[in-house]
Amino acid sequence: MKEIQARNMLVVSCMRKAGYTAFDGDGLQAAQAPDNATALPAGAWGYLGTAVAGVQGFHPPKRNAPRPTGPAAGSGEAYDNTRVDCDRQAAERIGTPPGAGTDLVGRLFDESIGAASRDARVTAATGAWSACMTAAGFRADDPAALPERFRTTPEITPTELATARADADCTGSSNLAGIWFAVLAGYQQQQIERNAQALAARQEAVRAQDAKLARLLAGDGS
Numbered sequence: 001m002k003e004i005q006a007r008n009m010l011v012v013s014c015m016r017k018a019g020y021t022a023f024d025g026d027g028l029q030a031a032q033a034p035d036n037a038t039a040l041p042a043g044a045w046g047y048l049g050t051a052v053a054g055v056q057g058f059h060p061p062k063r064n065a066p067r068p069t070g071p072a073a074g075s076g077e078a079y080d081n082t083r084v085d086c087d088r089q090a091a092e093r094i095g096t097p098p099g100a101g102t103d104l105v106g107r108l109f110d111e112s113i114g115a116a117s118r119d120a121r122v123t124a125a126t127g128a129w130s131a132c133m134t135a136a137g138f139r140a141d142d143p144a145a146l147p148e149r150f151r152t153t154p155e156i157t158p159t160e161l162a163t164a165r166a167d168a169d170c171t172g173s174s175n176l177a178g179i180w181f182a183v184l185a186g187y188q189q190q191q192i193e194r195n196a197q198a199l200a201a202r203q204e205a206v207r208a209q210d211a212k213l214a215r216l217l218a219g220d221g222s
Contacts, residue, residue, distance in 0.1 A: 006216040007090045014086035020079065042164075044117060045180040046129055046143040046171030053168040057160035058147035093216065095209070104198055108191045116184040125179040132170035138163050143176065 008025055015023035047053055116122055126143065133140040140146045146167060150160040171177050192199060 002210065002213045002217065003094060006094055006213045009217060010090035010093055011083075011086045014089055015082065018082045018086070020082065042143065042147040042167060044113070044144045045177040046174075047164060047168040048171070048177060050165065050168040050172075053164035054161060057156040057164045058150045059156055059160075095212070102202070104195065105202060108188070108195065112184055112187045112191060115187045116180060119183045119187075122176075122180055122183050125174050125176045128174035129170045129176045132173055133166055136166040136170065138166050140167075143167070143171070 012023060012025055042048075042058055129143060130141050140163075146163070150157075150163070153160070
């Protein structure tokens with residue numbers, strides 16, 4: 001989000017210096033906060049909130065409609081060329097995000113998810129969750145697949161809400177979420193220890209980029 005904020009600030013400043021004083025971010029990507037924990041509440045671990053389950057089901061929360069933007073601050077070939085140039089200048093000042101270690105982090109994360117899903121403790125908890133769901137009248141074998149039955153429907157139905165409530169109850173009674181996250185954390189800690197040097201280099205690169213973005217947002221172009 002900080003990178004988007006910095007790029008937007010630089011583009012707006014550049015456009016205004018070029019004479020488009022009314023430019024206020026036309027078409028720029030909004031820097032939005034990440035989704036909250038209930039955006040997609042179910043996953044490999046089951047449902048995490050009974051209060052949300054009863055009103056939201058397996059659908060993400062409804063968002064407010066985006067605020068309409070005003071008319072563009074300019075148009076024509078000169079405007080378009082200036083906008084392209086300002087985008088280029090902003091990208092050059094921000095630089096390339098640190099890429100070293102990105103593939104490693106992604107690979108380790110995928111491996112940890114796979115290891116956790118195969119772990120006997122997780123499979124036992126998933127079996128207990130599935131038996132609980134069946135007893136409640138909702139046949140389900142895979143906590144991650146269950147939400148997909150409902151998310152493609154435009155409206156939340158009573159059946160979806162009832163299924164989600166059962167999912168929340170069964171996740172709690174089987175302790176599926178607690179076991180899944182604890183097991184996952186254990187595998188990830190092992191990966192951190194085995195790849196400490198490479199991960200430390202990645203962390204340092206991210207910190208350096210974050211500091212650079214903070215200086216840009218503070219108005220320091222260095």
